[in-house]
Amino acid sequence: xxxxxxxxxxxxxxxxxxxCLEVLPSLPDNSIDLVFADPPYNIGKKFGRFKDSWPxxxxxxxxxxxxxxxxxxxxxxxxxxYVMASTQAMPYLDLWLRNRLTILSRIVWHYDSxxxxxxxxxxxxxxxxxxxxxxxxxxxxxxxxxxVETRTGAVRKLIDYRKEVPTPYKSTKTPGNIWYIPRVxxxxxxYEQHPSQKPEALLKRIIKASTNxxxxxxxPFGGVFTTCAVAQQLSRRSIGIELQLDYIxxxxxxxxxxxxxxxxxxxxxxKIFVRRNDKxxxxxxxxxxxxxxxxxxx
Ligand SMILES: C[S@@+](CC[C@H](N)C(=O)[O-])C[C@H]1O[C@@H](n2cnc3c(N)ncnc32)[C@H](O)[C@@H]1O
Numbered sequence: 001x002x003x004x005x006x007x008x009x010x011x012x013x014x015x016x017x018x019x020c021l022e023v024l025p026s027l028p029d030n031s032i033d034l035v036f037a038d039p040p041y042n043i044g045k046k047f048g049r050f051k052d053s054w055p056x057x058x059x060x061x062x063x064x065x066x067x068x069x070x071x072x073x074x075x076x077x078x079x080x081x082y083v084m085a086s087t088q089a090m091p092y093l094d095l096w097l098r099n100r101l102t103i104l105s106r107i108v109w110h111y112d113s114x115x116x117x118x119x120x121x122x123x124x125x126x127x128x129x130x131x132x133x134x135x136x137x138x139x140x141x142x143x144x145x146x147x148v149e150t151r152t153g154a155v156r157k158l159i160d161y162r163k164e165v166p167t168p169y170k171s172t173k174t175p176g177n178i179w180y181i182p183r184v185x186x187x188x189x190x191y192e193q194h195p196s197q198k199p200e201a202l203l204k205r206i207i208k209a210s211t212n213x214x215x216x217x218x219x220p221f222g223g224v225f226t227t228c229a230v231a232q233q234l235s236r237r238s239i240g241i242e243l244q245l246d247y248i249x250x251x252x253x254x255x256x257x258x259x260x261x262x263x264x265x266x267x268x269x270x271k272i273f274v275r276r277n278d279k280x281x282x283x284x285x286x287x288x289x290x291x292x293x294x295x296x297x298x
Contacts, residue, residue: 010257051159061096104136141209143209
């Protein structure tokens with residue numbers, strides 16, 4: 001089979017431009033500590049030129065099983081795999097994966113939305129994530145690195161009077177499987193032009209928990225390479241794969257791999273923080289730029 005993909009590397013970060021079904025087999029088996037897979041969800045979303053839609057649910061899940069199978073081959077025996085999917089598709093992946101790996105957590109990534117989700121049923125405000133390991137007796141889980149505040153101890157400051165000497169409740173704990181993390185919004189500094197970019201905070205928790213410094217992380221659906229960006233921040237090695245050139249160009253810039261692509265300077269988008277229909281929009285942007293507000297944090 002003739003493979004056609006391009007590879008860009010700098011330091012500990014490598015990104016591939018191509019179809020993950022072609023790129024994944026080229027990676028060495030048993031070499032990856034963590035796979036984070038955030039595939040298209042088969043819900044008709046548009047990613048640049050790619051339409052996230054398969055002829056049937058069966059076609060979609062069979063495609064998922066193909067790349068999941070290869071990802072499992074690439075995982076070390078102590079490795080972990082996190083996979084995201086739509087609420088509709090996740091049961092199929094769960095049933096398939098539980099025959100191949102041990103599913104340790106079924107995580108709910110919960111977020112809020114100020115817009116109306118649905119008026120005739122309960123709108124979906126979460127995305128499921130499975131956390132699986134190859135060997136439940138030997139895998140990385142750095143519980144102390146990801147502790148969160150407890151309500152009883154840190155927020156309500158309650159005392160446990162059942163103890164012989166009354167003692168304050170612990171103020172931190174390992175997070176449970178419901179994670180409230182806001183979605184990436186336009187005004188956030190981490191925002192890139194991608195319709196389903198995942199928050200850095202989500203990846204930070206996963207990478208800190210399931211890898212150590214120097215470990216290697218694989219993301220077969222890189223998007224704008226949030227996984228690789230967080231891996232860099234946390235001194236981990238990473239490999240990201242993405243089908244679409246526009247997102248590759250964002251990744252090259254975001255990850256500091258290249259400042260130019262085929263003669264084009266790779267620039268972060270200019271964000272506009274005034275109403276689009278404002279009569280004096282050009283003047284307002286100029287003023288914001290001069291006052292340093294342009295690209296300011298929310
Ligand atoms: C849900 S998005 C991933 C977003 C990413 N987690 C982020 O934070 O930026 C899925 C991505 O997979 C890409 N994609 C779709 N099919 C692919 C394939 N066969 N191989 C590699 N990438 C693919 C899409 O272009 C899209 O950018």
